[in-house]
Amino acid sequence: MILAILPVIPLIGVLFLLFKRGRFINIPLITSAVVLVFGVCGLQSVFEGIPLNYTVPLxxxxxxNFHADSLSAIFVLAAGFIWSVVSIYVPEYMEQEGRTKVFELCSLLTLSAVLGVFLAGDLFTLLLFFELMTVSSFFWVIHRGNKxxxxxxxxxxxxSIVGGLFLALGIxxxxxxTDIMPIIGSGPVNPLNSKAFTWSIVLLIIGFGIKAGMVPLHLWLPHAHSVAPAPGSALLSGLLIKVGAYGLIRVGEFAGWGTYLQGGVSWLGSGLAVLGTCTMLVGVLAALVQSDAKRLLAYHSISQIGYIILGLGIGLYLGPDGGLGLIGSIYHIVNHTLFKAALFLGVGIIYIGTNETNLYKLGGLWRRFPLTALFMLIAVLGITGAPGLNGYASKTLLHHAVSHAAENGPQWIIWSERLFLLVGVGTATSFIKLYYLIFLGKPAKVKVNENKSFGMNLAMGLLAAVMIVIGFKPEIFASIAAAPAAQVLGMKNAAATLESLSFWNPSDVLSMIITLAIGGLTCWLGFRSGAFHWHIPAWLTLEGIGKLTGMSILFIWRRGAEWYGSIVATAGRASGNLRARLFKYFRRFDKSRSGNIGKIxxxxxxxxxxxxxxxxxFLIVWYAFIVK
Amino acid sequence: MLSLVIALFSGAVGGLVVAMIPETKNRLRNYIVLLFAASSAFFTWHTALKVFAGERVRVAGELGGLAFSIDPDPLGAVFGLIASTLWLFTAVYSFGYMAGKHKQRTFFTFFLMSLTMTLGVAFSGNLVALYLFYELLTFATYPLVIHERSAEAMKAGTKYILYSLSGAGAILIAIIFTYAWSGKLDFSSGPMLANSLGPGLNWLLMLFIGGFGVKAAIMPLHRWLPAAMAAPTPVSALLHAVAVVYSGVYGILRTVYSVFGHELIGQLEIRYILPWTAAITIVAGIVIAARQDVLKRRLAYQTVSHLSYILLGAFTLNAWGLAGAIFHMISYSTLKITLFFCAGIISEQTGVIKVSKIGGIGRLLPKTMAAFSIATMGMIGMLPLNTFWGKYYLMKGSVEAGKWPLAVVLIISGILNAICFVPAIVNAFNRVSTKTCEEKGSRVSLMLAPTLALVMIALFIGLMPGIIWPGVEAVVNWFY
Amino acid sequence: MSEVIKKLIINYPYFAAFILFAIGALTVLTRSNLFKKLIGINIMESAVFLMFVAAGNIRGGYVPILNGNNPQTLFINPLPSALMLTGIVVSVSVTAFALALILRLYRSYGTTDLRRIYKMGNEVSE
Amino acid sequence: MISAISTNLPVFIIIAPLFVAFVLPTLAKRKRLVENLVLSVEVLMLLGICYLASIVLFRKDIPIIYQMGGWPAPWGIELKVGSLGTFFLLTIAIVSLPVALFARGNLTHEVGGKERIARFYVLYLLLVGALAGMALTNDLFNVYVLVEVATLSCCGLVSARNHPRAAKATFTYLILATLGSCLVMGGIGFIYIITGHLNMEFASRELSIIWQNNPRVVWMAFSFMLVGFGVKSALFPLHVWLPDAHSVAPSPASAILSGLAVKGYIICLLKVLYNVFGQTLMQAYSVHKILVLVGMVAIIAGSISALTQKELKRRLAFSTVAQVGYIFLGFGLLNTRGLAGALFYLASHAVIKSTLFLSAAAMQTATGKKEIKDLSGIGRKMPITAAAFTVSSLGLTGIPLFSGFVGKWNLLQGSMESGSILPISVIIAGSVLCGAYLFPVIRIAYFETAPEKDWKDPNLPQKLALILLSAVIVVLGVVPGPFLELANRAAAELLVLR
Known part of the structure; x- marks a missing residue:
């Protein structure tokens, strides 16, 4: 029952919000707090290993159908937490952007939808909330209303619509x-028709991949995440793309976690890993050349999603030994939620203060925004994977998984391991660049507004605190949440693998520090050489190619339409002529029946x-002379 | 039996009564229209529920030396329910829309008359009755098509009549062949041609589909439909998005399931072509729609496209496809009517009829535009709306039939629908319009109330598809 | 060939009827004067009468009058002749009617020439 | 007394109108009396015919043969009251009574003073009598005489309107019809020459034995008959006289001309073809193919010609040409369904076309305009007239519920049985074309705004006539039972192989 109630709570909040008149009560905050509390209390049994199930009797x-296992619980709680934090942030921020109420409404609706997705017990319910989420979050993106x-x-x-449609087809x-629609959380599917099952998996991956921003389906992401108001971006980047990741985990569940995949889906692990690597790489490379802070962050979302997908892929690829990959992914999902939200919120504070997000026009702001600078530093360190902060933990897990696979895997995994490190360097580079350009460097000549920023900094502070806690005690989350989740999903020896692993082993720490150092170096090189201003030619980007294809299709279509139109017109004219001639003939036949025979x-x-x-x-002649 | 007769003839009787009310007594007329539409709807429900429960409700007689029977089976009952229920909504909408317009008496007379004809098509128990009502429907709706009396409307009317009559002619030929080959005309005793097999059957089926396809707007027989948008909006909404075009679709469903039977068609060569004609119409219709600037024409082409969804379901020749077709029939009708209603409100309140001028309307008419947006989501096939389920079962049917490209066609069509309408909606909500108008007053509320109610119904069905499932199930069980 | 000629000679009344018919038809066709057309029609009718009467004729037959002591048994067939009486009556009435019409046309158009009547078209008032 | 009447009923039915026709001129001064007399004759005819029909329908034995003057068959003239005869008699009665009623309403406008009206009625009754005779007679020469009577009275009726155009049209009609009569008589002559009989049954019996000896003469007879009756019944392309004549005639006259007179000749041709020559000969000479072919051409060409017309009455006249095509097509199908369909179509067209002409005439009289475009909005001002026009249009187009559909349905069935798709398509195409030329009239009548003029429905008798005829159309369309039964039986009898 609690499962069905959770998504309804925000809807009640919506009602309150609609009828609120003037008085300042932060209803979204209350609502998300309630969600968090209910979630913690209601889902207790889940963490003890007993999944909850509830079917709405219709x-x-x-x-x-609603279903909650540990995985859902992690996501639900993450959502509740991040929403509460962002809700603290929203009022002060949205005062500047305007139309707070609309934003809050959408926010609550989206919360409801997101909770619904995480708690959905079958694919239909999942799709329902997925689509609702699309629609309600859409209003964040267009909130500013400019071109x-x-x-x-x-x-x-x-x-998103296309993604939804693909999901539908996948379903x-x-x-x-299968005979009966598989229930989420019921483990691997035993397909009757393996071809259809393969297709279904492909389609579902495309559907969720679009939401997650998987390359090459990521094109929407940088645009959408950079134009939304900062809290919106934080939620979009922090949580909504994780819905896609969540979906991918569930897809993996249908295929079977913890088993060597057979038959039509045997490619799934390696395929996901390759896709993840590509996503990672493309995201970070694109991020390097961005000049807009929010776009940079948006591309990094892609890159980080790449880590997650890679982890999932490796987890599937390794079969029973893939526990680390899965745990790492789940862990990274949570971590990314935290630091990406913090980063967007921080940039948001800067934006509110200066009306500017272009990095090259900012600089030396740490004096004006000391608290923000501090929290941002924590977040940046988190995302770059500095030891002692949360990013380090999950990246280490992922790295272990990848290198384990690479040890006796084929060539491409080795390459993905190398790229993994490279991406780490890239991440470090771009975030050092970001932080340097905003907070350090020459003080910029931008006008700085004085705002109330207590709530905003509080929100960031909360996030930073959690990051630090996780950073210092990385094994807590992994062992109490991620590992059980992995085990429920089918990774029987996940917890054991985790036990055998030490987060603070020197080589990992060292490699991370080296990565950071190289990152700093590259960043310096980049500034000197101006490589950060380099843009790849338009036709080489996916967008450019897409545009070209679209234009050529349009061209062909127009030609076809012209051709068809001319045929129709010709036919119409011809029939018109024929009709006119027929009419004329018959009328003449009627009007003056005259003719000449000889001269008469x-x-x-x-x-x-x-x-x-x-x-x-004629009749006579016909018979008398022709027939006989 | 009695309820069937009342349901069927309420419209005709009501039409006659309305014809006798003087032109000026609008209020009285509205009440009477409402009364008859409601009684028709009520008794249709009454009959339909009986039919779903397995009871046989039948009126039979002889007409012109031919057996003639009114004998709704579940399929007919579903169609009848759609028609009569939506008629009620459209009636209310029309009271608002037609207020202050000319020739209201004529309008409502034929509006009610067409109800009888549509229900007649739905409830017909044999081909003769079907043909009769199908023909009469053309004539009963003609005055509605040309209601504006403009040159364009008159031309559209002529086109409509010519197309429809030609189609009816083809059907008549086909009926004769059917009768000659099988000696049967009744729907109730299983597929008529079940035991015959011959090369002519392909042609016969083509004749049937060509004939009914005129009203079902299969390309290239669709051209009357966009032209007929010259009619007042309630007419476009109800007749040219639902009732009239559904009569064609219904005819094809009948042909497939009652005349030939899916098993027989499964042995004919033509089965390879049929789904693809529908598929081509689906894609081409919506692509052409995207190129139209006049909102109602765009909707019309979208209708063309969506009607073929239903046909596609029928042509997949399996139970899931049929279920999808029925589901889509039900759900699509609610939303398409909504779209047209919104278009009507927009054009009435602001004078905007073009998509390119729609910017800012969302701020002026928020409820209307919200309804429009939701309905569009439904047209795309997004979940909280009922059309998803239709689409889902259609896709399932296609995949089960081993024709997964058809499912992809449906997906592509959904994407194209989005391309077609989403920019307009975003524009409507984001730009600021120069016009001023309000969403207030009794006239607007008369128009708005049914619109919003329909959206609610659509959402409700979308969230709880189970409530219309018994009907769908009854139809599927009837034929399979 | 001679066979044909022989047949023609034996059946000369029919041959004559045919020629008469052709003459009548040609008259109707080529003459634009109303009277002449009428005459043409009459000629054609006569041709048909001739054919009928010829059909009833029997070579060497006698007038079919039965008065009880006539020894002849070979009568010509009286029926066609009797019928043709009716035909002639009909023909006369047609002629009379046509003449009346011609009179009316002449009064309206001032001519009995068909071509000129046609040229005048429908403009003539009552 | 009663038994005398009932045994002599067939001959009374023919004689009564003829007799009254001769009495009428003496009463010319008393218009009302004339009109009442005509009407009562019509009513009496209707009653008598109904009685006959009931006898034929319920006593299913051999047809009633009535010998004129008591002479037995080969010598005397026979009247045969069979299914075909009764069928056509019923048609005559059903159509001619309302037309007479319509005529009673207002003739002065179109025909003239009392004298002229009386003469009009004389011709009218003569025509009805002749048609009744055609329905019953079983003798070839009698056919000729009746045809001539009918032709003359038709010509008279056309010229009843005092207008030069009428005279011109009549003259054309007269010349062509007389030519046709000549041919018919010639054809009869050929039959007589080879068979020696004028009684149809005897001639037919004889023909079936000896036709192979004289194939060319039989063919001559065929072609003379076809062309002779063809020109009279406006078979395409011999219809040239019809549009002028029918559009110019006074309205009751054009109604009965288009509705009945043409049908009389068709019935005669039917009798000659089936009762005299018989099915075997038709097949041997492929006459049925000619009929189907000509019928199809007539349907299409007639309809297109009708489409090109702007005057309402001319359009209707051309439509007659097309509809005659249906009937001929049915005759050529050589099966019971097709033939019955053709017969039923004949009857229903008689009713429908009379209604159309009468309502068109009423509109013309009210508006004083001939062209279709001048009728805008007349539906509101003359509701009953326009309704009658609409009903009959729907009937002619072949919409179910109206009589035209039943005929077409049977025709289609017949074509189906004969196994070729072409006639079917032509029939359907004809229907579509029919819609195309009639519905614009309805559209203009109902859906265009009327000028501010005082147009009114005609007076009571005329309205009554229109309502009666429309009712017949609907009744025949919904319950064609006995009528169709008669047509079926007639078709079966005609198709009996001799």
């Missing part, structure tokens, strides 16, 4: 592949009589 072929925002809104909505194939002119009756006699003669 007639018909599909009854909405750029609308364009990004289109992007976002189209991609269709799933239904064909036949008019009126004569012609009629002639006609009669001709017919008679």
């Amino acid at each position: 007639p018909g072929p599909v009854a909405p 750029e925002a609308i364009r990004a809104g289109y992007f976002y909505l189209f991609y 269709v194939f799933m239904g064909t592949a 002119n036949l008019t009126g009756i004569s012609a009629d009589a002639a006609l009669l006699i001709t017919v008679l003669m």
